[in-house]
Amino acid sequence: xxxxxxxxxxxxxxxxxxxxxxxxxxxxxxxxxxxxxxxxxxxxxxxxxxxxxxxxxxxxxxxxxxxxxxxxxxxxxxxxxxxxxxxxxxxxxxxxxxxxxxxxxxxxxxxxxxxxxxxxxxxxxxxxxxxxxxxxxxxxxxxxxxxxxxxxxxxxxxxxxxxxxxxxxxxxxxxxxxxxxxxxxxxxxxxxxxxxxxxxxxxxxxxxxx
Amino acid sequence: xxxxxxxxxxxxxxxxxxxxxxxxxxxxxxxxxxxxxxxxxxxxxxxxxxxxxxxxxxxxxxxxxxxxxxxxxxxxxxxxxxxxxxxxxxxxxxxxxxxxxxxxxxxxxxxxxxxxxxxxxxxxxxxxxxxxxxxxxxxxxxxxxxxxxxxxxxxxxxxxxxxxxxxxxxxxxxxxxxxxxxxxxxxxxxxxxxxxxxxxxxxxxxxxxx
Numbered sequence: 001x002x003x004x005x006x007x008x009x010x011x012x013x014x015x016x017x018x019x020x021x022x023x024x025x026x027x028x029x030x031x032x033x034x035x036x037x038x039x040x041x042x043x044x045x046x047x048x049x050x051x052x053x054x055x056x057x058x059x060x061x062x063x064x065x066x067x068x069x070x071x072x073x074x075x076x077x078x079x080x081x082x083x084x085x086x087x088x089x090x091x092x093x094x095x096x097x098x099x100x101x102x103x104x105x106x107x108x109x110x111x112x113x114x115x116x117x118x119x120x121x122x123x124x125x126x127x128x129x130x131x132x133x134x135x136x137x138x139x140x141x142x143x144x145x146x147x148x149x150x151x152x153x154x155x156x157x158x159x160x161x162x163x164x165x166x167x168x169x170x171x172x173x174x175x176x177x178x179x180x181x182x183x184x185x186x187x188x189x190x191x192x193x194x195x196x197x198x199x200x201x202x203x204x205x206x207x208x209x210x
Numbered sequence: 211x212x213x214x215x216x217x218x219x220x221x222x223x224x225x226x227x228x229x230x231x232x233x234x235x236x237x238x239x240x241x242x243x244x245x246x247x248x249x250x251x252x253x254x255x256x257x258x259x260x261x262x263x264x265x266x267x268x269x270x271x272x273x274x275x276x277x278x279x280x281x282x283x284x285x286x287x288x289x290x291x292x293x294x295x296x297x298x299x300x301x302x303x304x305x306x307x308x309x310x311x312x313x314x315x316x317x318x319x320x321x322x323x324x325x326x327x328x329x330x331x332x333x334x335x336x337x338x339x340x341x342x343x344x345x346x347x348x349x350x351x352x353x354x355x356x357x358x359x360x361x362x363x364x365x366x367x368x369x370x371x372x373x374x375x376x377x378x379x380x381x382x383x384x385x386x387x388x389x390x391x392x393x394x395x396x397x398x399x400x401x402x403x404x405x406x407x408x409x410x411x412x413x414x415x416x417x418x419x420x
Binding site: 001002003004006007008010012028031032033035036037038040041042044046047048049050080081092095096099103105117121126127130131134135136137138139141142143145146147150157159160170171172173177179180194195197198199200201202204205206207208209210 | 212241291341
């Protein structure tokens with residue numbers, strides 16, 4: 001599908017067709033396509049919990065303002081942003097460094113420099129940790145929504161949930177923030193989409209403080 | 211351009227063609243296309259400072275590890291995440307509410323409910339403010355990179371800068387976090403792209419803590 005068509009037609013849909021499940025193959029394709037998103041030092045501080053079973057989705061729905069789409073969507077993703085994804089010893093941090101040495105973009109002697117840069121940019125205080133994890137997870141989640149649309153599926157990003165209750169219910173470790181839940185499936189074609197919401201125009205986005 | 215082609219070929223390029231400026235028309239198209247990104251309650255808590263003048267770009271480059279691409283790229287965007295973008299009285303918050311009333315998705319009586327929901331989800335502590343602003347700015351920035359690519363341009367998201375020095379140098383108010391700088395232009399075709407970096411596979415992304 002053409003990029004313009006994908007980005008113009010992606011909508012947060014409220015109704016998913018319960019008769020059209022999402023195959024494991026399509027889900028994998030969506031996730032691995034979205035994983036092409038860039039990230040800080042390629043650290044990719046994102047993970048997903050995939051919920052498919054009705055009982056699991058109902059456990060989540062109860063903590064998400066009881067929104068019916070949580071259980072009606074064939075798939076709900078709990079998007080996780082790893083606030084420790086810059087730490088020395090983290091498997092992805094070390095894998096990343098080794099891959100850079102292998103590809104010749106860093107030398108083995110730069111290991112400490114790399115760890116120090118990651119700590120200084122992302123780890124010296126809570127604000128930086130939170131910005132690092134959520135910005136990068138934002139890249140990934142945007143790519144997930146577009147990848148789904150490009151394959152004919154729709155999605156709905158949701159903020160209406162109790163963050164700490166969801167963490168407890170699904171035993172999510174404290175290093176993760178949950179930036180959103182993402183319902184994924186096929187739009188229920190007997191429903192009507194609301195008109196697209198307004199967006200800020202160029203002059204409302206571009207600012208200058210000089 | 212096909213979506214797959216856009217997402218597979220988007221790369222963080224280090225070299226921009228200094229002979230190929232980015233027209234105002236193309237820049238506006240990139241920004242307004244990216245503005246189709248979804249956001250929490252459609253609050254769109256993102257802004258951009260657009261730097262084009264060599265002197266302005268050099269002021270930024272000095273605070274960004276002196277990376278030559280900051281001044282070589284025809285355009286550098288300072289991406290801003292508005293940590294106050296949920297507050298009562300914020301022009302976009304109130305515009306948003308009025309638009310929902312006009313479109314019939316909320317009633318005028320729900321004003322206080324809407325403000326309370328925004329505060330509870332995004333404003334009761336520093337972690338929530340930071341997550342709200344950076345996640346949504348992440349959606350927008352990802353869409354900017356893909357929109358640029360779809361129009362034949364390249365970009366480079368940059369974290370290597372002194373956050374607070376950039377804020378001071380460009381008089382950026384304290385409500386903004388700067389999640390990234392984004393260089394935008396045309397790839398310098400006499401240069402060679404490095405091979406694409408590795409990405410986590412499906413099994414490294416999907417987790418389960420049961």
